Ligand SMILES: Cc1ncc(C[n+]2csc(CCOP(=O)(O)OP(=O)(O)O)c2C)c(N)n1
C-alpha cells in the first residue's frame with residue numbers, strides 16, 4: 036500500500052490526480068498535513084535572517100478579516116476520495132489504519148487530513164543550506180552569511 040505524506044501547499048499546487056486515481060480505481064493513502072502555508076519555505080526564508088513574506092498565511096496580505104481556509108477533506112471527497120479528517124494526534128493512528136483498509140476495499144484514494152504545527156518538530160538534525168545574499172541591510176542576513184562562510188571553511192578543511 037502506497038502512503039504519501041504531503042502539505043497543504045503541495046495539495047493546493049497539485050491535487051487533480053486524486054480524481055484520476057479515484058476514477059481509475061487506484062487505492063492509496065494520502066496524509067495531508069495542514070499547517071497554514073508553505074512552512075518549509077518560511078523556515079528557509081527566516082532561518083537565515085530574512086523576514087517572513089508570503090509563505091505562511093499569517094505573512095500574506097488578505098483583504099479579509101477572516102480569510103477563507105481550505106476544507107481539504109471536503110475537497111478530496113468532491114474528487115471522489117474517501118476522507119478521514121483527524122482532529123488530534125490521538126486519532127491519527129486509527130484514521131490511518133481505516134484509510135488503508137478503505138483504499139483497498141473501495142479502490143480509491145483515502146485522504147487523511149490533520150492540522151500540524153508550522154514550526155515545531157521533533158529533533159531530527161536536518162539541515163538544508165540555501166544561498167545567502169552577500170550584501171544586505173538586514174543584520175540577520177549579514178550574520179547568516181558569515182555563518183555560511185565559516186561553515187564552508189570548516190567543510191573544506193574537513194574534506195581536504
Ligand atoms: C510545483 C512546485 N512549485 C513550487 C515548489 C517549491 N516548494 C517546495 S516546498 C514548498 C512548500 C510546500 O508547502 P506545504 O506542502 O504546505 O508543506 P510544508 O512545508 O508546509 O510542510 C514549495 C512551494 C515545488 N516543490 N513544486
Ligand SMILES: [Mg+2]
Nearest residue numbers: 042043072074
Ligand atoms: Mg504547509
